[in-house]
Amino acid sequence: MDGILQAARGAFGLIVSGDAALAEIVLLSLQVSLSAVALATLFGLPLGAAIAVGRFSGRRAAVVLLNALMGLPPVVVGLVVYLMLSRAGPLGGMGLLFTPPAMVIAQAILVLPIIAALCRQAVEDAWIEYEEQLRSLGAVGLRAALTLVWDIRFSLLTAILAGLGRASAEVGAVMIVGGNIDGVTRVMTTTIALETSKGDLPLALSLGIVLIALVIALNAAAFLVKEAAQRRYG
Amino acid sequence: MESMCRSVLASLLAIALPAAAQQKFIAVASTTSTEQSGLFKHLLPIFERKSGIQVRVVALGTGQALDMGKRGDADVVFVHAKPLEEKFVADGWGVQRFEVMYNDFVLVGPKSDPAKVGGTKDIVAGLQKIKAALAPFASRGDKSGTHFAELELWKVAGVDIAKDKGPWYRDTGSGMGPTLNTAAGMNAYALTDRGTWLSFKNRGDLVISVEGDQRLFNQYGVMLVNPAKHPHVKKEMGQAFIDWVISPEGQKAIADYKIGGEQLFFPNYRK
Amino acid sequence: MHASRGILPLALHDVCFSAGGQAIIDRVSTELAAGPSTIILGANGAGKSVLMRLMHGLLQPTSGEIAWNEPDAERLRRRQAMVFQRPIMLRRSALANVIYALEVARVARAEREQIAFEALESVGLTQLAHRPARVLSGGEQQRLALARAWALHPEVLFLDEPTASLDPTATREIEMVIRAFDASGTKIVMATHNLGQARRLGDEVLFINQGRLVECAPVETFFKQPASAEAAAFIKGELPWNRCADRCWRPC
Numbered sequence: 001m002d003g004i005l006q007a008a009r010g011a012f013g014l015i016v017s018g019d020a021a022l023a024e025i026v027l028l029s030l031q032v033s034l035s036a037v038a039l040a041t042l043f044g045l046p047l048g049a050a051i052a053v054g055r056f057s058g059r060r061a062a063v064v065l066l067n068a069l070m071g072l073p074p075v076v077v078g079l080v081v082y083l084m085l086s087r088a089g090p091l092g093g094m095g096l097l098f099t100p101p102a103m104v105i106a107q108a109i110l111v112l113p114i115i116a117a118l119c120r121q122a123v124e125d126a127w128i129e130y131e132e133q134l135r136s137l138g139a140v141g142l143r144a145a146l147t148l149v150w151d152i153r154f155s156l157l158t159a160i161l162a163g164l165g166r167a168s169a170e171v172g173a174v175m176i177v178g179g180n181i182d183g184v185t186r187v188m189t190t191t192i193a194l195e196t197s198k199g200d201l202p203l204a205l206s207l208g209i210v211l212i213a214l215v216i217a218l219n220a221a222a223f224l225v226k227e228a229a230q231r232r233y234g
Numbered sequence: 235m236e237s238m239c240r241s242v243l244a245s246l247l248a249i250a251l252p253a254a255a256q257q258k259f260i261a262v263a264s265t266t267s268t269e270q271s272g273l274f275k276h277l278l279p280i281f282e283r284k285s286g287i288q289v290r291v292v293a294l295g296t297g298q299a300l301d302m303g304k305r306g307d308a309d310v311v312f313v314h315a316k317p318l319e320e321k322f323v324a325d326g327w328g329v330q331r332f333e334v335m336y337n338d339f340v341l342v343g344p345k346s347d348p349a350k351v352g353g354t355k356d357i358v359a360g361l362q363k364i365k366a367a368l369a370p371f372a373s374r375g376d377k378s379g380t381h382f383a384e385l386e387l388w389k390v391a392g393v394d395i396a397k398d399k400g401p402w403y404r405d406t407g408s409g410m411g412p413t414l415n416t417a418a419g420m421n422a423y424a425l426t427d428r429g430t431w432l433s434f435k436n437r438g439d440l441v442i443s444v445e446g447d448q449r450l451f452n453q454y455g456v457m458l459v460n461p462a463k464h465p466h467v468k469k470e471m472g473q474a475f476i477d478w479v480i481s482p483e484g485q486k487a488i489a490d491y492k493i494g495g496e497q498l499f500f501p502n503y504r505k
Numbered sequence: 506m507h508a509s510r511g512i513l514p515l516a517l518h519d520v521c522f523s524a525g526g527q528a529i530i531d532r533v534s535t536e537l538a539a540g541p542s543t544i545i546l547g548a549n550g551a552g553k554s555v556l557m558r559l560m561h562g563l564l565q566p567t568s569g570e571i572a573w574n575e576p577d578a579e580r581l582r583r584r585q586a587m588v589f590q591r592p593i594m595l596r597r598s599a600l601a602n603v604i605y606a607l608e609v610a611r612v613a614r615a616e617r618e619q620i621a622f623e624a625l626e627s628v629g630l631t632q633l634a635h636r637p638a639r640v641l642s643g644g645e646q647q648r649l650a651l652a653r654a655w656a657l658h659p660e661v662l663f664l665d666e667p668t669a670s671l672d673p674t675a676t677r678e679i680e681m682v683i684r685a686f687d688a689s690g691t692k693i694v695m696a697t698h699n700l701g702q703a704r705r706l707g708d709e710v711l712f713i714n715q716g717r718l719v720e721c722a723p724v725e726t727f728f729k730q731p732a733s734a735e736a737a738a739f740i741k742g743e744l745p746w747n748r749c750a751d752r753c754w755r756p757c
Contacts, residue, residue, distance in 0.1 A: 087306030087464055095466070097307050098261060098292060132563055133593035137653075138582055139609045147605070151596045179261075179292035182275070197411025198270050199418070199436030233596045234639025 003202065010206035011213070021183075022207075026214065029187040032100055032174070033167040036107030037115075041160055044112045048119030048159075049145035053127055066120060069113035074106075078176030081106040085177065098179040103187070106173040111163035118159030123148045154233075157226050161219055168215055188214075259288035260471045263300075263308035265379060266409045267337070268454070269293035271429025271498055276491045281478050287471050295378030295409070303327055303457070306464030309472035314454045315379035328457035332480050335488050335499045336453045339383060340431055341444035342414075343369075343423035351423075357447040361391040368402040370422035374413050375405035383452060384425045390449070414440070427452060429498040454499075456480075511660055512575040512584045513539040513692060515560060520569035522555055529555050531716040532569070539660075541708030542693035544724070546700075548739060552716040553696035554590075554665050560694065561587050561663050583610055586654035587663040590670060592646040594638035599630060599649050602638045606653045624656035625649075628682050644675025651682050655691075662686060664695040668702065680706060700740065704728060712736050 014022055051062050083089050085097040085105075096102045126148050134144045149156065171189035178185030180194060188211045195204035268274055269291055278289045294302065296313040303311040304327050311328065313319060322328045341360055343351065349369035351360035364371055374381040388395045395403065404422060406413045410430045417424040418438035426434075431442070444450075456476050461467045478484045485501035492498065515537040522530040530552050537543055537560075545553045558564040559571060562582065575581045595602050603621035612620065625631050628648040633641060638649055647667055654662055664683065668676040683706055687693045697703055703710060703724065710727040712720040714735045720727065731737040 087466065088304075092306070098290060130593055132558070133589060135563055136561065136587045136589075137606050137609050143609065147595065153596075179290070181290040181292060184290050194270070196415070197266070197409050198430075199411055199415060199434040201436050233637045 004205070007202050007205035008209055010202055011209035014206055014210055015213075022210075024183070025186055025188060025191055026210070028100065028185075029168065029189070029211075030214070032103045032187060033107060033164060035104045036167045037111055037160060037164045039104065039108040040111040040115050040163055043108075044115030044163070045119050045149050045156065046142070046145065047112075048116035048121075049123045049149045050142065051116075052120045052123035053141070053145040053148070063120065066113055066117045070117050072110055072113060074110055074170040074172035075176065077110050078106055078173035081109065081173065081177045097177065098181060098185055100178070100185060102177040103174045103185060106177045107167045107170065110170060110173055111167050114166055115159050115163045118162060119149065119156055122152055122155050122159065126152045154226050154230050157222055161222055164218065165215060168211065258286055258471065259290055260309040260468050260475060261290050261292065261307065262310045262312055262475070263298075263302040264291050264293055264312040265296050265299060265314060266293045266411065267314070267380065267427040267430050268312065270409075270411060271427070271433050272493070273429065273488070273491055273499060277479070277484075277487055280487050281475065281484070285471075285474055285478065287474060289475060295374070295376045295381070297377035297379075297382075300327075303459045306459065306467065309459055309468045310456060310475055311459060312454065312456045313379055314452050315382045316453055316455065318379075318382070319455045319457065323457060327460055327463060329460050331455045331457050332476060332503065334454045334456050334479055334503055335485075335501045336451050337499045338428050338445070339380065339425050339450040339452055340428050340442045341423060341425055341450075342417065342431060342440045343443040344421040345439045345441050346421070347443065349423070351443050354444060355446045357387055357444050357450055358391045360444040361387060361393065364402075364423055365391070365393050365398065368400065370402050370404060370420055372404045372406055372413050372417040372420070372422040372424040374410065375407045376409065378409075379452070380410060380425060380427060387425070387449065429493075432493040432496060432498060453502075511539055512573045512581055513537065513661065514574055515661075516570075516572045517560070518570040518572070520556075520559060520566045520571060522559055522564060523567050529716050530559065530566070533713075533716075533718045534569075535711060535718055535721055537661075537692070537694065539692055541723075542687050542695070542706060543709050543711060544703040544707035545694065545696040545711045545713060546698065546703050546707075546727075546739075547696075547713035548698060551698075551713045553698070553713055556713060557587075557663050557665050557694065557696050561585060563587075583657070584659060585661040585663065586657050586659040587665065588647070588650045588654050588667050590666040592650035594641075594646055594649065596637065596639055598635050599638045599641065599652075600625065600634040602649060603653045603656050607656055610657050620656050621652075624652040627655060627685065628652040629678070642675075644671050644678060647671060647675065647679055648682060651679065651686075655686060659691060661692045661694060664693065666696055666698070668699070669697075676702075700728075712739070714739070 051059065051066065081102065082097065084091050085094070085102050086092055123145065130148060134140070134147065139147055169189065171193050174187055175190050175193065178187070178190065180186050180190040188207060192204050192207045192211070195207065264274070270293065274291050282288055292302065292308065296315045296318065299311055299313050300318060300322050302308045303322065319331050323331050341351070341357060349364045349367040351363045354360055373384060385395060404416065406416050410426055411434065413424055414426060414430070414434050415436055416422070418436055418440050421439055423443065456479060458469060458472045458476060459467045461469045480503040485503055488499050488501045489497060517533055517535050520530060520533045521528060533556065545556060547553045555564065559566055573581055575584070595605060600621055603624055604617045607617040607620060622631065622634065625634050628651050630645065630648055630652060633645065638646065641649060668679050671679065680702065683693060687706070693706070695706060707724045709721070709723050711718060712727065719733050720731065720736050722732065727736065728740060731740055
């Protein structure tokens with residue numbers, strides 16, 4: 001218990017100190033995770049909506065697969081992305097390994113099924129309500145899917161936040177494809193892992209508290225935006 | 235939807251650009267011992283100021299680091315497992331091996347010393363006592379340089395780990411720090427490099443049990459990844475880094491690095 | 506907008522629709538011509554809404570044939586519109602809801618806003634054009650639904666009990682709008698169980714009972730001299746709402 005209190009005090013100290021190295025790490029964490037979530041959102045929402053609205057053979061298998069992929073192990077994703085981006089791999093020529101974009105790619109892959117699967121469920125529920133009206137207007141297929149996605153955008157925020165939670169919390173994938181290079185690819189979670197392995201448990205825990213505080217702040221902001229928007233648009 | 239597209243691209247670029255702006259950098263695959271002991275934090279800024287080349291260190295076990303070199307994902311490999319390094323060069327993956335420095339391993343264990351190995355300088359006798367007492371021992375088990383060194387010492391001690399390992403021998407399959415965390419947690423003996431030990435903070439009841447044996451010396455080597463195998467290797471910048479660490483200036487910088495007044499690495503480059 | 510050749514008449518030949526082994530629409534044959542507004546009248550559960558959805562193309566008949574005077578499916582769809590009992594509005598402004606319908610119907614971008622404003626004006630919603638559609642009252646939303654359908658300048662407008670969940674004032678407003686659309690030459694096809702509304706808005710009545718088309722007559726004839734006992738009973742308010750309990754529908 002003492003350890004946790006000490007860590008909380010340490011976390012507070014870290015925040016108020018405005019340590020430049022820490023600020024850089026926090027900033028990179030945010031950039032990487034937010035970009036990954038943005039990318040996953042861009043592809044995940046249409047994908048989820050298409051599966052929700054589409055009527056194709058293998059649809060039920062796709063739904064099961066998508067739900068299962070929500071549990072993708074970060075280390076495996078990291079490893080696969082590593083092998084793809086490695087100089088010896090098929091995309092090695094791009095020279096992306098051990099750079100932030102590589103971390104974005106890995107996290108986006110990790111987050112995409114979460115956003116797509118949750119979006120699929122939400123759109124499917126909405127489709128029951130909207131189907132006749134949209135079909136009557138002639139909006140079918142992809143157009144109907146995108147219309148639904150936009151119309152339930154406030155509910156989809158929850159799916160996106162779930163993705164963000166996953167991205168900002170994972171360490172396995174970014175460690176492998178980023179390499180935890182000081183000043184280049186070192187983010188919150190890899191720093192925590194590093195400090196833990198150096199045996200500096202109080203510092204590791206303090207960083208952990210900073211990370212949790214950050215995630216809470218992001219969620220609170222999103223919640224307020226969602227509430228205000230929902231009041232406005234009904 | 236369109237504006238979302240644009241903001242995503244913008245943020246991706248924002249991340250990619252700083253990385254691209256710093257054109258002059260090399261990737262070095264190295265070991266956790268050099269990174270976590272803080273040596274690189276001390277060395278690299280000096281080199282960077284002098285050369286304008288940023289050195290990006292990915293810290294792994296020696297086995298993984300060499301593998302990274304083989305895949306062409308590093309320009310320079312800076313590790314400690316002489317036989318593996320020599321094979322790496324012989325197989326054509328590395329250009330030439332330079333010996334840079336050595337540090338030493340220490341055997342750490344609980345203060346209570348259940349296997350009664352304390353006080354001796356003889357690492358081989360120490361390990362034999364641990365085996366005889368079946369006292370808990372935490373091994374890296376990750377094919378790192380330290381792991382290879384440990385296996386080698388067991389062999390010298392006449393203990394066949396593959397056959398003799400039992401519940402007393404804990405294979406952690408992790409880096410030096412996590413292995414020490416495990417050892418501290420269950421009061422086990424462990425073999426560690428001195429640098430990681432000195433900067434390690436979560437020692438619990440662990441103290442140094444055996445140190446100073448010649449057989450505990452740990453030689454580091456540095457190699458340029460062979461541009462003949464991987465044409466994109468930045469051979470000029472990589473070689474510049476190697477030339478610097480073996481130069482009198484680089485060697486002095488290594489000797490200057492101390493934790494609590496104690497020197498961690500001993501430069502020993504010989505032409 | 507109006508093409509020279511219309512999509513009417515609409516002919517139904519022995520149309521059946523069954524779900525879960527039960528016949529909901531049972532061998533309906535009729536023809537809807539341009540001109541008179543048609544009321545599909547019947548008790549709750551008689552099959553009015555299903556019949557209307559079959560006509561509009563939201564449902565496909567189990568057997569039988571539904572034929573329009575227009576072979577091209579895309580053109581056929583664009584020449585008709587439907588307003589539902591409960592309006593489904595998108596989470597955007599009233600104006601944007603109408604513009605969305607025009608966009609889907611591939612009306613040129615430059616014309617959309619003006620057409621949408623005209624449609625809103627025709628239902629008296631100009632003042633509320635920029636309000637989010639979902640925060641409008643039930644009556645306002647239904648008028649917006651009418652504007653959205655009307656903006657497409659349909660040749661046939663299907664109305665599925667458009668006032669069933671509205672209060673008398675809102676109902677009166679909606680009826681005024683419908684009458685105006687009727688007067689402008691749009692073919693109105695409306696389902697209702699409200700006898701007064703049928704009298705006020707209809708020219709001809711299709712009386713449906715238990716999935717069967719029982720009677721097809723001009724409004725005055727239907728109310729003065731119903732040809733069938735069922736229609737007579739319904740007009741008097743004596744027809745049980747749902748007779749399924751004592752006599753199940755035969756499968757089609």
